[in-house]
Amino acid sequence: MLEGEAQRSILRERLMANVSGGFGVLASLLSALGLYGVMSYMVARRRNEIGVRMGLGAVAADILRLVFKEVGLLLLAGLAIGVAASVALSRFAEALLFGLKANDAVTLAGACGLLAATAMVATLIPARRAVRLDPAATLREE
Numbered sequence: 001m002l003e004g005e006a007q008r009s010i011l012r013e014r015l016m017a018n019v020s021g022g023f024g025v026l027a028s029l030l031s032a033l034g035l036y037g038v039m040s041y042m043v044a045r046r047r048n049e050i051g052v053r054m055g056l057g058a059v060a061a062d063i064l065r066l067v068f069k070e071v072g073l074l075l076l077a078g079l080a081i082g083v084a085a086s087v088a089l090s091r092f093a094e095a096l097l098f099g100l101k102a103n104d105a106v107t108l109a110g111a112c113g114l115l116a117a118t119a120m121v122a123t124l125i126p127a128r129r130a131v132r133l134d135p136a137a138t139l140r141e142e
Contacts, residue, residue: 028114032122035071039126042070050130051138060131067127068120075119079112 043050050063090102 028118031115032118035074035119036122036125038074039067039071039123040129043067043126043130046130047133048138048141051133051135051141054133055135055139063131064127067130068123071119071123075116079115082115083108083112 050066053066054063086108087103094102
């Protein structure tokens with residue numbers, strides 16, 4: 001009886017937590033898809049440059065380093081802006097955080113780590129596509 005009443009009293013909070021978690025997963029998927037699109041565009045735009053580099057002797061590791069370096073720069077800029085905005089705006093959401101401080105370092109670090117992992121996974125396909133470019137065909141198009 002008492003346990004059922006306790007469960008009913010937190011039903012709305014539990015539903016909001018589940019909906020918020022679902023939106024968080026959806027936001028992560030959308031960010032991965034967006035980053036995949038940006039990186040695919042970057043690889044397609046720099047196709048001739050990558051082909052010339054490969055024609056001059058660049059190996060797969062060099063091309064991967066080139067692609068992941070650009071992702072790293074975008075990722076660092078995004079994380080810096082995101083963390084600054086999160087710290088600045090966290091006081092508005094402090095009333096909704098039960099058992100957490102507004103600027104919880106572990107939570108921020110976990111979110112940054114998850115976003116970095118998502119960025120690296122979203123970059124794998126365009127990076128592999130860049131490595132598989134045929135330098136002769138690329139140079140013929142040039």
